[in-house]
Amino acid sequence: MTPTMLSDLTTAAVGGPAGNYIEARTEAEIIEAVRSADAAGEPVLIIGGGSNLLISDDGFPGTVVKIASEGxxxxxxxxxxxxxxxxxxxxxxxxxxxxxxxxxxxxxxxxxxxxxxxxxxxxxxxxxxxxxxxxxxxxxxxxxxxxxxxxxxxxxxxxxxxxxxxxxxxxxxxxxxxxxxxxxxxxPLGRMSAPVRYAELARVLGVEQGQRAYSNDVRREVLRLRASKGMVLDPADRDTYSTGSFFTNPMVPEEVA
Ligand SMILES: Cc1cc2nc3c(=O)[nH]c(=O)nc-3n(C[C@H](O)[C@H](O)[C@H](O)COP(=O)(O)OP(=O)(O)OC[C@H]3O[C@@H](n4cnc5c(N)ncnc54)[C@H](O)[C@@H]3O)c2cc1C
Structure with missing residues (x-):
């Protein structure tokens, strides 16, 4: 049987074959998949949308559980x-x-x-x-x-x-x-957003930082700002293939720096 390629499951589109691949569609299936792999002493990799994972071309030798429960x-x-x-x-x-x-x-x-x-x-x-x-x-x-x-x-x-x-x-x-x-x-229920805390977002919405705006407008402007920075995934545009930003600075030992 052809192995599942993890490059098909990550937004960076890299990653070699999965040793064993299980798509778990319910809570019971997730627990069962993880419990059996643990009982067999196999390494486990959990994948959601694969947008924050970089997987080696060697793939993952153990059990890969794709979390596919919805609703x-x-x-x-x-x-x-x-x-x-x-x-x-x-x-x-x-x-x-x-x-x-x-x-x-x-x-x-x-x-x-x-x-x-x-x-x-x-x-x-x-x-x-x-x-x-x-x-x-x-x-x-x-x-x-x-x-x-x-x-x-x-x-x-x-x-x-x-x-x-x-x-x-x-x-x-x-x-x-x-x-x-x-x-x-x-x-909370209501058409207004949480207070807008981010200066750039407040500016494009025409509100002061800390004020509220219509949630619909906030969502639309966030999507527009993200798209302008290449931060909205587009399968047709390879420049958007990524794992997002660096959110925290990597700590590099002095001898390597
Ligand atoms: C274009 C782009 C923009 C992004 N923008 C942002 C942003 O603005 N802010 C931000 O915070 N992040 C951002 N990210 C990073 C990423 O989207 C988030 O971290 C997201 O929550 C990852 O979800 P995922 O389902 O794809 O996780 P995966 O990549 O599948 O997994 C990420 C990690 O979580 C673990 N994991 C996944 N599901 C479970 C589960 N059910 N139980 C336990 N562990 C689990 C995995 O094992 C792995 O270690 C961005 C990524 C991309 C590609």
């Missing part, structure tokens, strides 16, 4: 508390942002255009244009590979920092201890 459910909605939405890990992030803006769920509009799956967003506390997911995540349900059990983290337990979280801190050699199954967001 979301609204668990509560009222004008006081806002909406509480539980999103499957494989659900496309940008599609969720678009849905949120169209349905007047406020708070994630400035995160439009970020590629990848929702389950990866808490891992590095995805952020852009003055917003980050830590501002709206209520809880993250995970599979804990070390304890062979489901573990749910509240926002404060996730130890969010700049492009950082406990999910990233406990990842060893690219293999996470906690596999994100669902992410719960708590979003």
């Amino acid at each position: 979301f459910t609204v668990s509560a909605e009222d004008s006081c508390g806002g909406v509480s939405v539980v999103v499957q890990a494989g659900h496309n992030w940008d599609a969720l942002v678009e849905h949120a803006v169209l349905h007047a769920w406020s708070g994630i509009e400035a995160l439009a255009g970020i590629p990848g799956a929702t389950g990866a967003t808490p891992v590095q506390n995805v952020g852009a244009y003055g917003s980050e997911v830590s501002q709206t995540i209520a809880a993250v349900r995970t599979w804990d590979r070390e304890r062979n059990a489901v573990k749910t983290f509240t926002n404060s337990e996730l130890k969010f920092g700049y492009r950082d979280s406990i999910l990233k801190q406990t990842t060893v050699n690219g293999s996470p201890r906690y596999i994100v199954l669902t992410v719960e967001f708590q979003l």
